[in-house]
């Protein structure tokens with residue numbers, strides 16, 4: 001008799017099943033202000049864990065190195081078509097395993113080792129994959145970095161142009177992971193044109209806001225645009241590259257065989273789902289609330305005397321200078337976790353501290369907006385943050401934070 005093994009996770013592996021349950025419980029009981037996180041929806045998780053996760057299909061739709069790919073081809077083409085339509089792009093590649101892989105492939109497509117590149121420095125809001133010495137990108141290419149102005153803490157376009165004229169980069173990169181303001185993509189495009197450089201916009205954090213029309217789109221201005229699908233796009237972990245149609249072949253070859261092998265089809269399937277949802281009214285409403293919540297959180301924190309880097313926010317992110325509180329970011333993030341509020345320590349521009357002991361905290365409002373919280377809850381959360389950062393015992397704040405979390409439940413409200 002052919003007896004199948006039990007296929008229930010709880011029966012096969014109670015240890016992992018317990019951890020999954022504990023993680024779900026942790027999410028439900030905390031308020032998540034980690035700017036890079038979102039609440040995975042049931043359709044995204046179902047696609048991620050579907051049989052497509054088991055498919056090996058090197059290559060691209062219609063040009064595979066394995067057989068049995070007719071449905072994989074269709075699901076990848078669906079994701080590609082949805083990405084192109086959503087952002088009005090000439091080409092899309094949905095295979096990057098992550099945002100960093102997406103950037104690596106764009107560099108591989110447009111540059112040779114040793115070429116000059118100009119990007120926003122990490123300490124002023126950029127990203128490791130924009131040429132930080134700790135990243136392979138900093139070892140392979142010759143990165144120069146621009147920063148923000150000391151007075152406004154917004155990107156110094158005069159410095160961008162000066163450095164571009166001096167270093168004649170082949171590629172200019174903008175976008176970042178802790179930059180709370182909108183970026184003038186047209187100004188970047190003009191500087192790139194002046195020095196005959198290509199322009200890459202890394203909109204990893206803000207792609208959902210761009211898709212919903214809450215922020216201006218870089219797509220009309222850039223040669224290539226990369227983003228991650230798990231931040232404001234509300235989808236699975238992974239990356240996407242958009243480009244002009246003429247770069248299609250170079251970009252595709254830079255992903256496979258250039259920097260990746262067989263793509264993760266569970267993720268491609270889940271990307272197709274998230275890109276489909278991103279065209280809906282419900283998604284646009286969520287993105288509108290994400291931004292309204294960030295503004296409300298920023299206003300309320302400023303009311304408690306917190307200094308906002310750049311004076312405020314245009315997106316889902318609030319960067320706070322903690323120095324007036326006499327506490328560093330590493331200590332503050334632990335105090336807030338004790339109070340069931342999650343965020344991360346972050347350097348601020350011209351930070352006298354270090355990445356491990358920086359002067360700031362970064363908050364994001366994606367998860368609360370997805371759970372149905374609005375500006376009044378953000379005001380309530382700011383009060384809890386203020387209390388937890390003052391209290392000798394931040395655990396005293398925890399019951400109020402847990403009660404607020406419980407009122408809205410876990411996962412996206414719909």
Ligand SMILES: *Cc1c(COP(=O)(O)O)cnc(C)c1O
Nearest residue numbers: 098099100127176177202204205
């Ligand atoms: C998050 C982020 C990435 C990297 O994404 P991973 O998925 O961690 O590889 C790249 N660029 C920027 C600006 C980001 O914020």
